[in-house]
Amino acid sequence: MDSLPGAGAEILNDRVRRMISKGKCSGREWLDVMRAAHKLGITTSATMMFGHIETIDERFEHLVWLRQVQSEKPATSKGFVAFIPWPFQDEGTLLQRVKGIRNNVTADEYIRMIALSRIMLPNIDNIQASWLTVGKSVAQVCLHSGANDFGSIMIEENVVSAAGAPHRFTSQGIQDAIREAGFEPKLRNQQYEYREVPLIMEQQLIDY
16 A cells, blocks of 8 residues: 545544544544654545534644644655645535534635645645535636646545535546646646546546
């Protein structure tokens, strides 16, 4: 294994975690797993799922802790190669049904979160805009606001789609959207190394 996905970070503050993801590890434990991975030379990523019960201070706290862990990585390790913030998807969730908590993130707020992430995380090279949760037009603006990664097609995704995320893309659609925004699309691998675009990708569809 040479990479470890950064899902499950949610909001790293334990007040929030106890309320929205009871049963998951603590924020400290999540960060310690990433520290250990970096010491082993395993590439990781980090997410933030926001727009539910967290405060603005807790959002910034999340970013500060990620920046600190990245600053501790060995010089030979890439550590976090990407940060991916995405807004809470509420449809059919216990938070929405039982507690009445809805996604309160506007398009403008998401774009500002991307910009703040770029400022707050200077030691994480790649900031990804989550087209899956915010859609094409917002993700395109994010490319002008600090994001350098549009995300990718997905062979299977069951989490946010089950919670109401309606957006779909083909590989060609992603490339077209990036060009429409004024940028040149590049295909990358998990280590953020560029590779040639296979011809078969021109016909590949997202399959949920």
